[in-house]
Amino acid sequence: xxxxxxxxxxxxxxxxxxxxxxxxxxxxxxxxxxxxxxxxxxxxxxxxxxxxxxxxxxxxxxxxxxxxxxxxxxxxxxxxxxxxxxxxxxxxxxxxxxxxxxxxxxxxxxxxxxxxxxxxxxxxxxxxxxxxxxxxxxxxxxxxxxxxxxxxxxxxxxxxxxxxxxxxxxxxxxxxxxxxxxxxxxxxxxxxxxxxxxxxxxxxxxxxxxxxxxxxxxxxxxxxxxxxxxxxxxxxxxxxxxxxxxxxxxxxxxxxxxxxxxxxxxxxxxxxxxxxxxxxxxxxxxxxxxxxxxxxxxxxxxxxxxxxxxxxxxxxxxxxxxxxxxxxxxxxxxxxxxxxxxxxxxxxxxxxxxxxxxxxxxxxxx
Numbered sequence: 001x002x003x004x005x006x007x008x009x010x011x012x013x014x015x016x017x018x019x020x021x022x023x024x025x026x027x028x029x030x031x032x033x034x035x036x037x038x039x040x041x042x043x044x045x046x047x048x049x050x051x052x053x054x055x056x057x058x059x060x061x062x063x064x065x066x067x068x069x070x071x072x073x074x075x076x077x078x079x080x081x082x083x084x085x086x087x088x089x090x091x092x093x094x095x096x097x098x099x100x101x102x103x104x105x106x107x108x109x110x111x112x113x114x115x116x117x118x119x120x121x122x123x124x125x126x127x128x129x130x131x132x133x134x135x136x137x138x139x140x141x142x143x144x145x146x147x148x149x150x151x152x153x154x155x156x157x158x159x160x161x162x163x164x165x166x167x168x169x170x171x172x173x174x175x176x177x178x179x180x181x182x183x184x185x186x187x188x189x190x191x192x193x194x195x196x197x198x199x200x201x202x203x204x205x206x207x208x209x210x211x212x213x214x215x216x217x218x219x220x221x222x223x224x225x226x227x228x229x230x231x232x233x234x235x236x237x238x239x240x241x242x243x244x245x246x247x248x249x250x251x252x253x254x255x256x257x258x259x260x261x262x263x264x265x266x267x268x269x270x271x272x273x274x275x276x277x278x279x280x281x282x283x284x285x286x287x288x289x290x291x292x293x294x295x296x297x298x299x300x301x302x303x304x305x306x307x308x309x310x311x312x313x314x315x316x317x318x319x320x321x322x323x324x325x326x327x328x329x330x331x332x333x334x335x336x337x338x339x340x341x342x343x344x345x346x347x348x349x350x351x352x353x354x355x356x357x358x359x360x361x362x363x364x365x366x
Contacts, residue, residue: 004100005143006134010281011024012275016261017129022074025037026071028277034197038059039205042232043060043061046215046230047239053255055254058240075188081170081181083143107129109127112167113169115163116158121149129182202347234337245326248251248326263303266306267306272297274293292346302332
C-alpha cells in the first residue's frame with residue numbers, strides 16, 4: 001500500500017503532548033465526553049522545585065509518570081528504545097508502515113534536532129515523542145503531529161530520512177548515557193469501548209482538589225508514590241504565586257522559568273471547569289444555571305488573559321507583568337474557593353441517589 005493515513009483531530013487539551021497525542025486519536029469517539037468530563041479535574045505541581053533546583057512543573061494529575069497509558073479508549077503497547085533499535089534498526093520503515101496499515105498509531109522517542117518542522121531542527125538536541133499517523137511511500141514522508149516552528153500544534157510531514165536520523169541519534173544518546181529512555185508507544189483504538197458519566201468520581205475529585213489531596217479511591221486512576229513530592233489541587237496556586245513573585249524579585253534563583261507553559265495549562269484547567277459544568281447541565285446532571293456558567297467563564301477568561309498577557313510580555317516587555325499575573329492568580333484562587341463548593345452542592349442536590357464517599361478496598365490494621 002503506497003499510502004495510508006489514520007484519523008486524528010485537534011485535541012481539547014494540548015499544553016503537553018502526553019495528553020494531546022492520545023486525545024487527538026480518541027476525542028472524536030462517540031463515548032469520549034463522559035470519560036473526558038469525569039476526569040481531568042485534579043492538578044499537581046512539584047512543590048520542592050526550588051530546593052531540588054528544578055523547573056516548576058504544573059499539570060493535570062492522573063497518576064504521575066504513566067500519562068501515555070492513561071486513555072481507556074486505547075490499547076497501549078510499550079517498547080524500550082534499545083530493544084526497538086536492536087530489532088528494527090535496518091527495517092524501521094517497513095515496520096512502521098505495517099503498524100499504520102494495521103491501524104496502530106506509533107509514538108516514537110526521537111531527537112527533534114533532525115526533524116525539520118520543529119524549533120530544535122539543526123539548533124539543539126531535543127529528545128521528544130513524535131506521533132506518526134500516516135505515510136506516503138511514493139513521497140517518502142510520514143504524516144506526523146506536533147508543535148511546529150510557529151509553536152502551534154499541527155499536522156506536519158517528516159521525511160523517511162529525517163525520521164531515521166532522529167531514531168539513530170536517540171540510540172547514540174542512550175548508549176552514551178546522555179539521556180534516559182522515555183520509551184516508544186503503539187496505540188490501537190478500541191472503537192467499542194463504553195464509559196458512563198461518573199458523577200461520584202467528579203464529586204470526589206472536586207473535593208480532593210479543594211482539600212489539596214489525592215487518593216487511590218478509583219480504578220480509573222493510577223497513582224504513583226511521588227505524591228509526597230507534589231502539591232495538589234488548589235494548593236498549587238501557592239506555588240504558582242510564589243513562582244511569579246520570584247520571577248519579579250529573584251529570577252536568577254530559578255533553574256528554568258517557563259511561565260508560558262504553566263499559564264497555558266492553568267487556562268486549560270479553567271476551560272475544563274467551565275466546559276464540564278456546561279456539559280453536566282446539558283446531560284441533566286446539574287440544574288440549568290446560567291449564572292454559574294458565567295462565573296466559570298469569568299474564571300476561564302482571567303486565566304486566558306494571564307496567558308496572553310505573558311505571551312505579549314515575551315514579545316514587547318510589559319512593566320509589572322509578574323505582579324499583575326500574581327494578582328490574577330490570587331483572584332482566581334479566591335473565586336474557586338467559592339465556585340467549586342457551589343458546583344459540588346448542586347451536584348449533590350441534583351442526584352437521585354446520595355453521593356457517598358467511595359468504599360476503600362481494605363481496612364487498615366489497628
